[in-house]
Amino acid sequence: MFNQLLEFKNTKLLVQALTNKIHEMEYLQKTGQPYQYGNNEDFTIGGQQLLEFYFYDYMLLQGFPNQQSQFKKPSDIIQLRQKLINDKYLSEIAILLNIQNLLNVGNQKSLKNNPKVLSDCIKSIIGAHYYDKQNDLETLRDIIHPIVVQLLNKGEQITKTQWKYNPKSSFLEYLNSYKGELNINPKLTIEWKKDDSILNQNKSLYLISLELNNTMKIQKIGVNKRETEQNVYLEALLQLRKYHIKNYQKQNKLTNKKKEIQEKQCESDLSTSLDSTINNQDLSIYCFSEKTLDQSKISFDQQFNHILEQLANE
Template identity: 25%
Template sequence: MHKLLLFSDEKLLRQALTHRSYAHEHPDETSDNERLEFFGDAILTFISGEYLYLLHPEMGEDEMTRRRAALVEEKQLAKFANEVGLDFRMRLGEGLIRAGGYHSANLLSSTFEAVVGAYYLDKGCDLEAIRPLIHELFDAVPQVITATRSTVDPKNQFQAFVQANGAIAPPKYITEKKGGSDHSPEFVSKVYVGDKFCGEGKGLSKKDAEKQAAKSALATLKKGNS
């Protein structure tokens, strides 16, 4: 089961999965997922904007707006809903089920938004609890993300990664000339997040050494989080 469906409060998850058509047919159901859908939509809009802003520091506002829209449009959210297993978990009225509701992009996307809102509430309104799960889904949208990922400076990638995982201050680089000649020097850079040493790199310039340090640190931290 996907982590987005692991709730401490099962009633909250049930509400997120309950369409108003189901609640109408079952008088014992006291609420549906419409308010949670509204809330989840706001959370996804924020996280997607933050995600693109940190991942693509070279990107302008218009392009970020276009890509954010692609991340949270109906068909894409419906795909996310299927990936986490929401399709046949949706609680729909009999009429919607007969009409193929379990495969409706509109219903799937709305339910996904509701589950996101409910999960945030279930985890004590802690954005850090839900952010990695949403990032994981966003990472799998190649036409939106990976087309330009290779052009992003490793230092920016590393900064985006550590900030997305709770760091407040940006990474700090300590770079020194350690060898070579005046015409072909060699620099060594060490990168820290707070007081924690994260990686080291070498290069023929300070800039290259810092990029290599960021690559090393990013690879190490991602491996540790896998």
């Protein structure tokens, strides 16, 4: 199915596509002369672009996007492409072709089993075919479409929710939705490093850090740059939500406390105002003794009339 990938008219291009940059550097150090075939770095970049183009090309030829399928708009195809064109799936194709036995990696033999190195090699072979086939895009389509079919077969294991979900987009949307409430200024840092600690495999890794503020920072290490970055944003989204909820509860608590203090202040002000009003008024208190009026012998009306008479005479 993939044998066409290794069929070259110009075998020098194939050798270059199978040569890692480390091999070229070691050759120069040992002989003092440049390696005549070069390395596959430039081919890898071109191969990535061609693979993405022909992935979309294949989907268009199959009649996508359309409203009757799960791919209703172009962005759906792009999201699926981003999910499928990765080091894991491409390295599996490389292993089917025994690319690991053809790779030139100098003394770094462990790189022959590195998913990223194998994936880059598939891309570099695609890029080299562009020149080997004299820029013939139709011939190139026949070579690349079987790879696309293989990737889509892998994609059948991924649910629609999984391939459409983008943690980075969700993180940015959440951040923009509560921009005025959150004191967050994310800063992403990507470092490339080697790990010699695991069985001396000399793996190439990405260390990706996302700093949200002075107290929150997420770091993850992985072989695949995009997957590692998405995992960082997924973790950041979870932490951001917790931070937002905690901040909201704290703010709500402060608001209630402030309201309570204001209510107490209002009560105090009202009490002071009433006291002041009472103290500033000239109030007379009337006392009626038994000598003045025998209340037990007269009716209530008589008592009341007598009080009125007293008030009138004062």
